[in-house]
Amino acid sequence: MIGYAIRRLVLAIPTLFVMLTAIFVLVRLVPGDAASVILGDQASEASLRALRAKLGLDQPIYLQYLSFMGDVLRGNLGQSLSSGRSVIQEVLLVLPYTIELTLAAIAVGVGLGLPLGIAAAVGRNGWIDYAARLVSLIGLSFPAFVSGILMLIVFAIQLGWFPVLNSGDGGLGGGLRSLALPAFNLGIIMMAYVVRVTRASMLGVLSEDYIRTARAKGVRPVRLILRHALRNGLIPIITVIGLYFGTLIGNSVLTEIIFNRPGLGKLIFGALNSRDYTLLQGLMIIFAICVIVVNTLTDLAYGLVDPRVKYKS
Amino acid sequence: MTAAAPTTLSRPGGLWVAFSNNRLSWVGLVLLAAIVLIAIFAPLIAPHDPLEQNIVSRLEPPSAEFWLGTDSYGRDVLSRLIYGSRISLVVGFLAILIAMSIGATVGILAGYIGGPFDQLVMGLLDVMLSFPTLLLGLMIAAMLGASLENLIIAIAITEIAPFARIARAPTISLKQRDFVEAGRALGFGPVRIMRVHILPNMISDVVVMGSLWMASAIRTEASLSFIGLGVPPPAATWGGMIREGFENILDAWWLAVFPSLAILLTVLALNLLGDALRDAIDPKLRAE
Numbered sequence: 001m002i003g004y005a006i007r008r009l010v011l012a013i014p015t016l017f018v019m020l021t022a023i024f025v026l027v028r029l030v031p032g033d034a035a036s037v038i039l040g041d042q043a044s045e046a047s048l049r050a051l052r053a054k055l056g057l058d059q060p061i062y063l064q065y066l067s068f069m070g071d072v073l074r075g076n077l078g079q080s081l082s083s084g085r086s087v088i089q090e091v092l093l094v095l096p097y098t099i100e101l102t103l104a105a106i107a108v109g110v111g112l113g114l115p116l117g118i119a120a121a122v123g124r125n126g127w128i129d130y131a132a133r134l135v136s137l138i139g140l141s142f143p144a145f146v147s148g149i150l151m152l153i154v155f156a157i158q159l160g161w162f163p164v165l166n167s168g169d170g171g172l173g174g175g176l177r178s179l180a181l182p183a184f185n186l187g188i189i190m191m192a193y194v195v196r197v198t199r200a201s202m203l204g205v206l207s208e209d210y211i212r213t214a215r216a217k218g219v220r221p222v223r224l225i226l227r228h229a230l231r232n233g234l235i236p237i238i239t240v241i242g243l244y245f246g247t248l249i250g251n252s253v254l255t256e257i258i259f260n261r262p263g264l265g266k267l268i269f270g271a272l273n274s275r276d277y278t279l280l281q282g283l284m285i286i287f288a289i290c291v292i293v294v295n296t297l298t299d300l301a302y303g304l305v306d307p308r309v310k311y312k313s
Numbered sequence: 314m315t316a317a318a319p320t321t322l323s324r325p326g327g328l329w330v331a332f333s334n335n336r337l338s339w340v341g342l343v344l345l346a347a348i349v350l351i352a353i354f355a356p357l358i359a360p361h362d363p364l365e366q367n368i369v370s371r372l373e374p375p376s377a378e379f380w381l382g383t384d385s386y387g388r389d390v391l392s393r394l395i396y397g398s399r400i401s402l403v404v405g406f407l408a409i410l411i412a413m414s415i416g417a418t419v420g421i422l423a424g425y426i427g428g429p430f431d432q433l434v435m436g437l438l439d440v441m442l443s444f445p446t447l448l449l450g451l452m453i454a455a456m457l458g459a460s461l462e463n464l465i466i467a468i469a470i471t472e473i474a475p476f477a478r479i480a481r482a483p484t485i486s487l488k489q490r491d492f493v494e495a496g497r498a499l500g501f502g503p504v505r506i507m508r509v510h511i512l513p514n515m516i517s518d519v520v521v522m523g524s525l526w527m528a529s530a531i532r533t534e535a536s537l538s539f540i541g542l543g544v545p546p547p548a549a550t551w552g553g554m555i556r557e558g559f560e561n562i563l564d565a566w567w568l569a570v571f572p573s574l575a576i577l578l579t580v581l582a583l584n585l586l587g588d589a590l591r592d593a594i595d596p597k598l599r600a601e
Binding site for chain 1: 443446588
């Protein structure tokens with residue numbers, strides 16, 4: 001297991017390398033160049049040249065690439081052009097909010113999706129199954145900002161249960177209230193995916209012979225489903241939860257804008273609007289690293305759930 | 314081996330029966346047809362000019378003259394909604410067409426050539442797949458600048474990887490089949506074998522996935538327009554309309570609701586259709 005973990009971590013290095021290279025290329029795809037994008041059309045030639053020198057854009061491309069890679073490896077992701085703080089500082093400032101939102105969303109998504117998916121598979125073609133499929137189909141069709149706005153209109157404006165704008169503090173109660181809507185918004189969309197995969201995975205497991213054997217020897221239904229079936233059905237579910245992390249981050253950008261919550265998404269939005277190109281590049285690198293870390297952890301989680309997964313060399 | 318090969322259209326009758334037996338697929342088909350017709354005949358259906366501003370009647374609630382009310386420039390929301398369907402459908406369709414063409418080509422090449430080339434391509438695709446679609450689209454659109462063409466390009470790039478994966482798997486099993494061997498023995502070049510003997514045998518899988526991914530493309534388009542990276546104003550886009558409605562959400566909440574429902578219905582229709590098609594070509598599900 002430890003050997004596998006190390007090998008899996010080593011495998012993540014070339015992936016990271018490719019992602020960093022892709023980001024380097026992407027940022028240099030800007031029509032004209034980054035300096036003219038940042039300063040706009042009216043910028044003077046002198047200020048363009050000064051900014052190019054500051055960003056290192058006046059150097060040959062291979063030197064830019066080497067210094068880019070060197071900086072990233074040393075943990076230097078550059079400085080925000082608009083605030084002057086380092087990208088790492090900017091991220092650390094808002095990271096707790098995003099982690100809080102992401103964890104709450106996963107709790108909602110898995111907490112609702114897993115039981116509903118199991119119920120749908122057990123009562124196949126019954127009313128729970130149809131309801132679960134309908135709910136998940138509708139959930140899959142919602143762009144995160146559409147569901148967010150509809151929730152805001154219904155629960156905050158019409159019913160007045162929650163604050164329309166996140167006021168910041170207000171103690172634990174206020175914090176929970178301003179977390180509840182965004183977390184539900186992200187969580188319900190995630191639930192749609194979890195229901196689907198749980199249902200499909202459980203249907204597959206429930207039709208296997210060993211389940212029939214267990215049933216025949218008199219294992220009670222609850223124990224049969226939770227202990228015998230779910231344990232084996234969990235692998236695809238974990239995969240989807242892991243893969244969904246990327247989508248979750250994407251959706252949290254929209255959710256944070258709508259509910260006016262601080263976080264990584266709000267940071268990206270601000271960087272876009274102020275054309276803060278170094279902050280944008282730094283954020284892309286951080287997202288790439290997050291995605292790789294989560295993918296690796298997902299792979300490692302298989303072994304904990306299913307002892308049959310053998311990590312051969 | 315031959316039985317497991319992806320000859321999904323070997324029984325086209327079976328595919329059609331499986332598709333048409335699914336009631337939800339008909340809901341999706343009718344809904345999508347209605348939206349496409351609305352987009353095509355937009356100038357005939359729309360009661361007002363979608364760009365005509367009328368400062369006197371701004372932010373009006375739904376009324377007999379303006380069925381869905383007016384926005385902050387006094388423009389008719391219904392007419393803008395009708396014209397907005399054009400951009401959503403055109404962007405979604407063209408982005409998927411581009412992603413499908415590039416993705417299928419890459420997937421067939423990787424599967425046919427195999428070896429280190431295949432490993433390299435699939436490794437790159439895995440990297441692309443693991444990066445969030447919306448963030449990737451957002452970065453590309455931000456770097457290229459907001460315009461219709463750039464929006465299509467950005468969305469197309471984010472959707473290449475899944476098509477390449479779908480095209481690669483059947484290529485690997487098809488290239489060992491007898492008819493491909495025969496073609497090789499007759500001296501056909503690799504390009505001809507890939508185009509004439511492999512592509513037609515898997516195109517249905519790729520096209521079916523296209524309808525599922527078009528839903529995703531339309532969602533991404535709406536999201537990018539909402540963020541402000543879509544087709545620039547004053548053009549009517551659903552995402553852009555929601556953005557305007559969001560800015561006036563305390564005074565006129567209905568502004569954001571109608572375009573939201575339009576996006577939801579369109580994506581739902583494509584998802585229903587795509588699900589039904591996918592179930593229909595999957596022999597495991599068809600047997601049930």
